[in-house]
Amino acid sequence: MSDWHKKSVAELSNALHQGDVTSEQLTQHFLSRIEKYDNNLKCFIEVCPEVALSQAAKADEAFKNGSASVLTGIPFAHKDIFCTDGVRTTAGSKMLENFVPPYDATVTQRLFQAGMVMLGKANMDEFAMGSSTEHSYFGACRNPFDTDFVPGGSSGGSSAAVAAGLAPIATGSDTGGSIRQPASYCHLVGIKPTYGQVSRYGMIAFASSLDQGGVLAQTVQDAALMLEAMVGPDPMDSTTHNATGNPAYSATLEQGASRYKIAVPKTFIDAMDQEGQAEFHRVLQLLEKHGHQIDFVELNIANIVIPTYYVIAPAEASSNLARYDGVRYGYRSPQAQSVEEIYVKSRSEAFGYEVKRRILMGTYVLSSGYYEAFYHQATRIRAILRARFAEIFKNYDFVATPTALSSAFKLNALDHDPIAMYFSDLCTVSVNLANLPAISLPLMQHKGLPLGFQLIAPHFEETRLFQFSYQIEKMAPWSHILSPIKSSQ
């Protein structure tokens, strides 16, 4: 049994270019693993072998005629939030259960142009609202490290697929932590770039001022390789006008500084248990040993980031999800007798509980009489948060925090207390609110499961983020730490 699933994208790319394997063989390898293991894990909502093999054949042609580039022929899992022309795209919801987009998202286009091979659409919390992938209409995804536990969310399917060796790399999206937290729970690198780097055209909208596409990968180099193919200005998304086109993240990984200054807000560490704190300090000491400067700073935002986020995100979601009215696409209730019923019945029958709750919250905070106290107040706080980070970045290169306060929780553990789940985003939401780039690195263990270490950089400093992350990976290589199902084969 071959072990292509134990290889990074960079290694697979070398193998493809040297002719050790064809893209078709690689694709078959991953498709067989999906068939064998995914029933239990539910990483995928849709597996598309025909599309994948046709793309693999095209890639193999490119290798024959010498036009292949670094990502050509590499299979990937594509979060089901990105529109794919001709391939069902559901956003994890009954509302889009039968929706086949008539166009490709820009992210989809760019990855296909790079020659990548789409194995299938990865499972996710419905409309990206969740931190566990338990809110998927298509069934909960499981953490390959221990299938009683969640893989995180909302990009849980992407995360679990890579961790289980069902795909070497995956796309994700991150509104409040939905790439970084699942990467943290599944021992992966997860990068959310600066807001505006990755086009949101064709990425089903949750909260338009927070959403950002990104990558879940095994290594820093792999994340750099895929992200650089995704970023850049897009006339179809006017919020990308400041994006850096053609960045060379993967080419400049080894050019980092020998001494970085890192600010660590005490507020997040204090909220961890003893084991978590000890692990986090262990990593800080490792960085200091390698010559980097660690300073503990005050950033007293822990008590306001969650309420600020849970005003802005639901508000924007309630607006974005108003388009699902049963008229032009998506689910239409067979019971509807009038136009009003088309709206109400379709939405009520096809949206899940968490989605409805967030729509209701968003409606409340935007309604007359409450808009000023909630939404407007939250946008002011958001601006202050951005200023606080900017102040820190005047004197520091990075802010470091745990990606989450603890490792993954058990499936159904938070069913009775959905609000408690919101607090698993404590360390991640401030990054989205401030529109900063951040990466989660699989450096820690907690209660026998993976826990991520988060680095936050100033706007558009992904190069610096990748360079330091690459250094850290050399200091503490992580492929040996925990063994999920992929290494049992």
Added chain:
Amino acid sequence: MRITEVELQRLAKLAKLNLSTDDIPNYLESMNKLLDILGQLEQVDVSELVDEEKSMLLSTLPLREDVVTMEPDVEKIQRQAPETTKNFYTVPKVIDDFQEESDV
């Protein structure tokens, strides 16, 4: 700030949602829990924000010429529609005798 069932139904109406009677207590409980947390926002001192405009996300938006740049493939787009008639989306009659406008 807490909401009552009456207010919840009003929100549901605004959001074009119908909440089942069984679910209402759950929604009320979780939303009120969240509202207790959101109440903390009132106490936050925002006086340090000097320029209100800075609370806006984007300082500039790029503009383009007001010309048509794409011709939509109507047939392809409408393949996703529940029901169509020629280039239109078919729905039940909107105007139906005289009906009380639901008060919002």
